[in-house]
Amino acid sequence: MTKRTLPLITTLVIALLLSSACAKNQPSFQNADTRDVVSRQLVKSTHSWDGQPLPAYPQGQAEITILRISIPPKAKLVTHKHTVINAGVLISGELIVNTVEGKTLYLKAGDPIIEVVNTLHHGINPGDTPADIIVFYAGGEGMPVTVVEP
Numbered sequence: 001m002t003k004r005t006l007p008l009i010t011t012l013v014i015a016l017l018l019s020s021a022c023a024k025n026q027p028s029f030q031n032a033d034t035r036d037v038v039s040r041q042l043v044k045s046t047h048s049w050d051g052q053p054l055p056a057y058p059q060g061q062a063e064i065t066i067l068r069i070s071i072p073p074k075a076k077l078v079t080h081k082h083t084v085i086n087a088g089v090l091i092s093g094e095l096i097v098n099t100v101e102g103k104t105l106y107l108k109a110g111d112p113i114i115e116v117v118n119t120l121h122h123g124i125n126p127g128d129t130p131a132d133i134i135v136f137y138a139g140g141e142g143m144p145v146t147v148v149e150p
Helices: 005-024
Strands: 062-071 085-092 094-099 104-108 112-114 121-124 131-140
Antiparallel strands (some): 062 131, 085 131, 094 104
8 A cells, every 4th residue: 555545545545434424414215216317408598488578577576476277179268368487387188369459379288388478479279189388487576377369
């Protein structure tokens, strides 16, 4: 053993002893489910689905709203707009989103959407089963997330 390896071995022994001591104070996950966690990005953008840039977030206290919306088969939603940035994932069924300018987006189960902001639009469920979508709204305290066309 050389003079150079002794400090290295000492450091390794101390590290092993410390990690062993720390491990004794940690909960054991040996019997936990060991399936791999998978993270997959569904969408990331600075623009809504119709190509428009997203607006700045409002000033003041942030307020997050999460809705699970179920649209019956063959139903058409009223024309409306969202006043805040929002995004969602269609978890079942199918959905068609139309803007009053004539832009159209077709969604099937599993598809993400970054919704239009301050743009009048409506959704249609053309299918025979409910269209269920979870939508996350990032607004300001007290701001409406949806405004129906007058």
